[in-house]
Amino acid sequence: MLLGRAAEQAEIDGVLADAAAGISRSLVIRGEAGIGKSALVEYAAAAPGVRVVRGGGVESEAELAFGALHLLLYPYLDRLEGLPGPQSAALRAAFGQIEGPEANRFLVGAATLTLLAELAAETPTLVLIDDAQWLDRSSSDALLFAARRFHADPIAVIFAVRETVPPFMTPGLETLRLDGLPSAAATALLDERAPGLTVPGRTRVLTESAGNPLALIELGTARRDAERAGHADPVHEVGPLPVARRVQESFRTQIAGLPAGTRTLLLVAAAD
Ligand SMILES: Nc1ncnc2c1ncn2[C@@H]1O[C@H](COP(=O)(O)OP(=O)(O)OP(=O)(O)O)[C@@H](O)[C@H]1O
Ligand SMILES: [Mg+2]
Incomplete structure (x- = not known):
């Protein structure tokens, strides 16, 4: 939808x-x-x-x-x-x-x-x-x-x-x-894909995503997982990075948590 x-x-x-x-x-x-x-x-x-x-x-x-x-x-x-x-x-x-x-x-x-x-x-x-x-x-x-x-x-x-x-x-x-989603739609997408964020977490993801749906989904779920695990800030304080870089940072964090063998397999798949 x-x-x-x-x-x-x-x-x-x-x-x-x-x-x-x-x-x-x-x-x-x-x-x-x-x-x-x-x-x-x-x-x-x-x-x-x-x-x-x-x-x-x-x-x-x-x-x-x-x-x-x-x-x-x-x-x-x-x-x-x-x-x-x-x-x-x-x-x-x-x-x-x-x-x-x-x-x-x-x-x-x-x-x-x-x-x-x-x-x-x-x-x-x-x-x-x-x-x-x-x-x-x-x-x-x-x-x-x-x-x-x-x-x-x-x-x-x-x-x-x-x-x-x-x-x-x-x-x-x-x-x-295509520009970012209007703010009501961005909020609705974030709340659908990453429900239960803290108020500051939700605000921060909305601001950093600038309405980019992929960023809303990826940064939102990364933040939710981190909040659940008790880490306030899963995405490093990276300053005003473009949205695409921010999403890459989020992927990098997720990949870093995988076992070494899985990371090698990902690397081979990406190189292919
Ligand atoms: N308007 C929307 N409402 C809800 N979800 C959306 C919307 N637009 C995109 N999405 C979701 O956001 C994610 C990224 O969207 P999509 O793959 O269409 O981006 P893209 O512009 O094709 O990116 P790329 O340049 O990487 O191909 C997908 O999971 C998609 O389902
Ligand atoms: Mg595409």
């Missing part, structure tokens, strides 16, 4: 309603780590009456040319036959199905556009791309090329992008910037 995102949900509803009416829309949801981008992606994915084509960036595959596009379009590769010959050949070559010269970026973008438009012509379609900041460059070029060119197709494209340095650029696309 999403708290405090009624306006954002309404915006997504509007994008989907326009798409269903044949007015293509693209939307980029931007915000810091833990602010609730994926939660809104899930909300969109649950919309009734649309075909959802889902993909996303994977940090460990960010260097694999066309990896993300392949993941997205894999279920529909049997449709390549219906594409104009040069587009179909370009996409097949990009995916290593046929020998070909180095991928022609224009043709791959055009093929992505045609294929998704064909799907949308059958049934209104929502393309959902989470963690777009980790798309490999070839895939993001093709997807942004397509997203900018849909016109009167019953299709919506939603990208979720974590703010990174350097930023993942999405020129020409509508942006929905």
